[in-house]
Structure formats: C-alpha cells, structure tokens
Amino acid sequence: MILVVATVRLNPGRAADYETAVTEIMPRVREANPGILFYHAARSRDEADTYRVIEAYADQDAMDQHIGSESLQQSLAGLMPMIADIDIRIHDKVA
Amino acid sequence: MILVVATVRLNPGRAADYETAVTEIMPRVREANPGILFYHAARSRDEADTYRVIEAYADQDAMDQHIGSESLQQSLAGLMPMIADIDIRIHDKVA
Incomplete structure (x- = not known):
C-alpha cells in the first residue's frame, strides 16, 4: 500500500469554494479507480486555511493511473x- | 469522520526498531476498536527517519476511546x- 499526504494551504477566503469543489471531486475520484483504497479531503482543526488530502493506493500502478488521469x-x-x-x-x- | 496525521521523526538508527514495534502494534489497534476505519504507519520516501501514522475514526467517541486506551x-x-x-x-x- 502507498500512502500520500497532500497538505493544501489555501489563499485567504477560498475555503468555501475549495470545500464545494472537493465535495464534487472526491467521490468521483474514488469511483474511477478501484486501486484507490482511501481518498478524502479534510480540514485541519488547528491550522488556518489548511486541508490535507489523505490518499491510499493498493500499489504503484494504481497511483500512477490516478496521477495520469485526465479527470x-x-x-x-x-x-x-x-x-x-x-x-x-x-x-x-x-x- | 475524523482524520489524524501524526508525523514521527525518529532518533538516528532507530528505524528498524520502530518498524518492528509498529508491525506488532498497528494490527492490534485496528482490531481493538471498530470505530477505527484506517490506522497505518508508513515510511516517508523523501524524508530521512520520518514516518507518518495515518488514522481515521468514525467519530469523536471512537477517537477518544482509542486515545484513552491502556493499550x-x-x-x-x-x-x-x-x-x-x-x-x-x-x-x-x-x-
């Protein structure tokens, strides 16, 4: 299993837009690739404008397929x- | 769902000991608490002596129960x- 932690720091005032966007993107990504075991965006409790996208892939192929995807x-x-x-x-x- | 990212930086030379220890601990933790949805220790590819424990809990109760556990x-x-x-x-x- 490969685990990825992406720490995303937003420009001020963009949190609502970001949350709206990831609410649409995350389920689509999870459904598109069976090799994705975990794929969620979450809001940090103690860092302003900071989110982390936590990702787990069955193997390198699954990760490469996701990263290379048009979507x-x-x-x-x-x-x-x-x-x-x-x-x-x-x-x-x-x- | 609550997601926790714990970044663990080891003292030099302790990686093998740490990996041996977490190999025993992680499955035990996962089995002990049905509210734990994801709980894995992983080795960072590009940071020396650095691991991250990625945790997901169904809710705050599950997390509190885990944190307060004797084990x-x-x-x-x-x-x-x-x-x-x-x-x-x-x-x-x-x-």
Whole structure:
C-alpha cells in the first residue's frame, strides 16, 4: 500500500469554494479507480486555511493511473487558483 | 469522520526498531476498536527517519476511546525512546 499526504494551504477566503469543489471531486475520484483504497479531503482543526488530502493506493500502478488521469488534471486545474501552497509526501506502508 | 496525521521523526538508527514495534502494534489497534476505519504507519520516501501514522475514526467517541486506551499508552511508552519529535494534526472530513 502507498500512502500520500497532500497538505493544501489555501489563499485567504477560498475555503468555501475549495470545500464545494472537493465535495464534487472526491467521490468521483474514488469511483474511477478501484486501486484507490482511501481518498478524502479534510480540514485541519488547528491550522488556518489548511486541508490535507489523505490518499491510499493498493500499489504503484494504481497511483500512477490516478496521477495520469485526465479527470485529475482537470480537477487540479480548477483548484489551483484557490491554492497558495501544496506539499505532497509519499509513503510506503509499514504496518 | 475524523482524520489524524501524526508525523514521527525518529532518533538516528532507530528505524528498524520502530518498524518492528509498529508491525506488532498497528494490527492490534485496528482490531481493538471498530470505530477505527484506517490506522497505518508508513515510511516517508523523501524524508530521512520520518514516518507518518495515518488514522481515521468514525467519530469523536471512537477517537477518544482509542486515545484513552491502556493499550495505546503502553504502546507509546515503548516507542517514545525511539522518537525525536512527533507532530499530530487532527482534521474533520470534508469529502
């Protein structure tokens, strides 16, 4: 299993727009790829304008398929104007 | 759903000990609490001696029950000597 933590810091005032957008994107992504085991966007409780997208993939193929997908690229294009910074960390499951 | 990302930075040379310990702890934690939806330790690919424990709870009760459990306290006591720093971020699911 591969786990990804994407820390998303928004531009001020864009939280409502971001939440509306991910509410549409997340279910679509989960349904599009059976190799996606977990894929959720969540609001940090103690960091302003900060969200984390938590992702788990069955294997590297599933992750590569998702990253290369047309639908993800379109989703990201719509989100980027809201985003001030994004930090992506990739992990290999230990247990 | 509540999502927790715990970033664990180990003392140098303790990775093998940490991986051995979490390999025993993680399944036990998952089995102990039906409110735990996701609970895995994973090794960061591009940060030395860095792991993240990714956790998802059905609700606040499930999380509180886990945090207050005797077994978690015992597990943490065994892990702490290996750990240089730990950063815990709690999130509420958006989508």
